[in-house]
Amino acid sequence: MLHRLDVRFKLMFFVFISVSSLRANIFSLFLLTIVLTAALMHAGLPVKSAMKDLRYIFLLLLFVFVARSLSVPGSPVIEIKTITVTREGLYQGAVVCWRLLIVIMTGLSFVTTTRPSEIKAAVQWMLKPFPGIPEKKIAFMMSLTVRFIPVIFDQAKETLAAQRARGIENRKNPIYRLKMLGIPLMRRTFEQADRISLAMTARCYSENRTDPRLSCRSRDWIALAGVVCLCLVIIL
Amino acid sequence: MGLKNISLSIPEGAFVVIAGMNGSGKTTLLQHLNGLLLPTSGTVYLSGMSVSENLARSRQMVGMVFQDADSQIVCETVFDDVAFGPENLRLEHGEVEQRVIWALRTVGLFDLKDKSPHLLSGGEKRRLAIAGVLAMEPKVLLFDEPFSSLDYPGVKQVLRQIVSLHESGCTILVAAHDLDNIIAHADRLVIMKEGRIVRDGVPARLLGELEAFGVREPSASRSGGKNPSWLN
Numbered sequence: 001m002l003h004r005l006d007v008r009f010k011l012m013f014f015v016f017i018s019v020s021s022l023r024a025n026i027f028s029l030f031l032l033t034i035v036l037t038a039a040l041m042h043a044g045l046p047v048k049s050a051m052k053d054l055r056y057i058f059l060l061l062l063f064v065f066v067a068r069s070l071s072v073p074g075s076p077v078i079e080i081k082t083i084t085v086t087r088e089g090l091y092q093g094a095v096v097c098w099r100l101l102i103v104i105m106t107g108l109s110f111v112t113t114t115r116p117s118e119i120k121a122a123v124q125w126m127l128k129p130f131p132g133i134p135e136k137k138i139a140f141m142m143s144l145t146v147r148f149i150p151v152i153f154d155q156a157k158e159t160l161a162a163q164r165a166r167g168i169e170n171r172k173n174p175i176y177r178l179k180m181l182g183i184p185l186m187r188r189t190f191e192q193a194d195r196i197s198l199a200m201t202a203r204c205y206s207e208n209r210t211d212p213r214l215s216c217r218s219r220d221w222i223a224l225a226g227v228v229c230l231c232l233v234i235i236l
Numbered sequence: 237m238g239l240k241n242i243s244l245s246i247p248e249g250a251f252v253v254i255a256g257m258n259g260s261g262k263t264t265l266l267q268h269l270n271g272l273l274l275p276t277s278g279t280v281y282l283s284g285m286s287v288s289e290n291l292a293r294s295r296q297m298v299g300m301v302f303q304d305a306d307s308q309i310v311c312e313t314v315f316d317d318v319a320f321g322p323e324n325l326r327l328e329h330g331e332v333e334q335r336v337i338w339a340l341r342t343v344g345l346f347d348l349k350d351k352s353p354h355l356l357s358g359g360e361k362r363r364l365a366i367a368g369v370l371a372m373e374p375k376v377l378l379f380d381e382p383f384s385s386l387d388y389p390g391v392k393q394v395l396r397q398i399v400s401l402h403e404s405g406c407t408i409l410v411a412a413h414d415l416d417n418i419i420a421h422a423d424r425l426v427i428m429k430e431g432r433i434v435r436d437g438v439p440a441r442l443l444g445e446l447e448a449f450g451v452r453e454p455s456a457s458r459s460g461g462k463n464p465s466w467l468n
Binding site: 150 | 270295308311322327350352354
C-alpha cells in the first residue's frame with residue numbers, strides 16, 4: 001500500500017509528521033512511534049542493515065541526550081564534583097532524541113517505500129513552478145549523484161588498499177595521507193565523469209526527455225486525510 | 237589518437253572485428269561512427285546520410301557499448317537505466333516500458349529489473365549496458381573491448397549476446413586487442429596501427445599477420461588449426 005502512494009503525497013506526509021513531531025508531547029510521541037513502527041514493518045524494512053547504516057545517527061542522539069542532561073538546570077539526580085545531571089535535563093534530552101528519532105523513522109518509511117526514480121520525479125515536479133531553475137537537469141544530476149556515491153566509495157576503498165599495500169600507514173601525518181588519497185581519487189572521479197558524459201551523449205541525452213509519470217488517486221487523498229488528522233491530534 | 241586516410245565501407249549485417257594495439261585508433265574510429273567525434277576532413281555516412289547532418293538519428297541508429305560498463309550505467313535501478321535511452325528519444329511511457337521489458341528479456345536480466353546496477357556482476361553490468369543500447373532499437377552495434385576485465389562465464393554471456401544480436405540482423409563492430417574469443421564469429425577483420433587501417437579482409441587470411449601489428453594471434457591459429465567458437 002505505502003509503496004503505491006504518490007511520491008508527492010509521501011513527501012508531504014514526511015514534512016507534516018516531522019514538523020508536528022516538534023510540538024509533540026510524550027503521549028503524542030508514543031502514538032507516532034506506534035504508527036511509524038507499523039508503517040516500517042508493513043514496508044518490510046530490513047531492520048539489521050538499517051540499524052547498521054544508522055549507527056552514527058544513534059551516536060549523535062546519545063551525544064544530544066548527554067549534552068541536554070548536563071546543560072539543563074533543575075533538580076539534580078546525580079552529582080559528581082562540578083558535573084550535575086538534572087531530572088529536567090534527562091526528560092528534555094529524552095524528548096528531543098525521541099523527536100529526532102521520529103523524523104528519522106519518517107524518513108526511513110519514505111525512502112523504503114519510494115523508488116529513487118520517483119524521488120527524482122518529485123524533485124522535478126516541485127522545482128517546475130520556479131522560473132530560471134532547470135528542474136530536469138537538477139533532478140537528473142541528483143539521481144546521478146545517488147547512483148555514483150557507491151562507485152566513488154568503492155574507488156576510495158581500492159585506492160586506500162593500494163596505498164596500504166605500499167605502507168602508507170607508516171606515514172603518521174594525516175594531511176599527507178589525505179592528500180595521497182584525495183588527489184588520485186579526485187582524478188579518477190573526474191575521469192569517470194568524462195566517460196559518463198560521453199556515454200550519455202551516445203544515448204542521446206538532452207534535457208528534453210520523456211517526463212516522469214506522476215498520478216494521484218483516491219487512496220492518496222484518503223492517506224492525506226489520515227495523516228492530517230494524526231498531525232492535528234499531535235499538535236492539539 | 238587521430239585517424240588518417242580512413243576509407244572503410246561496412247555493409248548491413250556484417251560482423252567486423254577491429255584489432256590493434258592500445259592507442260592504434262580503434263576507439264576513435266568507433267566514436268566517429270555515431271558522431272561522438274566528428275572528422276576534421278572527410279565524411280562518415282550512415283545509410284546514405286552524413287552522420288553530422290543528424291546526430292540524434294545517428295546515435296539512435298548506432299548504439300555503442302563502452303569498455304567501462306560502470307560509466308555507461310547512469311540510473312539507480314536496472315529498469316530505469318534501460319529506460320534512459322528511450323526517454324531521451326521522448327517516447328511515450330507505454331512504448332518506453334515495452335522496449336525496456338523487451339531489451340531486459342533479450343539480455344536475460346528481466347528478473348533483476350529492480351536491482352541496483354552497482355550490485356550486478358561484471359558480465360551482468362556489460363549485458364545491462366547492451367540492454368540500454370538495444371532499447372533504442374539501433375541497426376548497428378559498436379562494442380569497445382567488450383570482454384575486458386570479465387571472467388570466463390562473463391565473456392561467454394556477453395559473447396552469446398553479441399552473436400545472437402548479429403543473428404537477429406544487427407551490424408556488429410567489435411574493437412578488441414585479444415581476438416581469441418571473438419574471431420570465430422567475425423566475417424571481416426580490420427587491423428589498425430597509428431590511426432590508419434593497415435589490413436582489411438577475411439580473418440582467416442590476416443590472422444598470420446596480426447603479430448606484426450602488436451596483436452596476439454589466436455591460439456588455434458598459431459598451431460595451424462581453425463579457431464573454435466567459445467560458445468561450443
